[in-house]
Amino acid sequence: MEENQLPNTRQVGNPVITNANSPEILTNNIYTPAFLRQQIGKLVRVEFLIGTNNLVDRIGILEDVGASYILLRSLESNTTIYADIYSIKFVTISNSIANNNQYYNLYNNSMF
Numbered sequence: 001m002e003e004n005q006l007p008n009t010r011q012v013g014n015p016v017i018t019n020a021n022s023p024e025i026l027t028n029n030i031y032t033p034a035f036l037r038q039q040i041g042k043l044v045r046v047e048f049l050i051g052t053n054n055l056v057d058r059i060g061i062l063e064d065v066g067a068s069y070i071l072l073r074s075l076e077s078n079t080t081i082y083a084d085i086y087s088i089k090f091v092t093i094s095n096s097i098a099n100n101n102q103y104y105n106l107y108n109n110s111m112f
Contacts, residue, residue: 025067033085036065043094046072048087058083 025031029038040062047057058081060072065085072081 023067026065032088033065033067036062036070036085036091039091039093040064043075044072045092046070046083046088047090047092048083049089050087055089 025033026037027034029035042062043059044062045057045059047055050056058072058074060074060081063071063073063080065071068085070083070085070088072083073079074081
């Protein structure tokens with residue numbers, strides 16, 4: 001293990017960079033950003049609360065997570081979506097490799 005790397009840092013897709021100088025919100029799994037950073041590279045469906053009672057979802061590959069944002073790579077248009085982490089209410093995470101059938105099931109509210 002490298003000198004600046006913390007133990008229990010899991011790398012799924014893109015490297016998750018954490019070190020002794022990283023803020024706790026990005027390294028301690030009791031915080032949403034740290035937990036989501038462990039899911040980088042997975043197919044996810046993220047539901048956002050817009051206003052007081054409107055849920056909007058986005059589906060894609062989780063590319064990156066910061067203290068206040070997430071980046072999703074859309075499977076439909078191969079674009080990157082930058083989203084506010086504070087409006088997230090639910091995240092559905094696929095535990096297997098993404099494929100078109102999983103995307104269809106995820107989009108139609110089915111389990112993977």
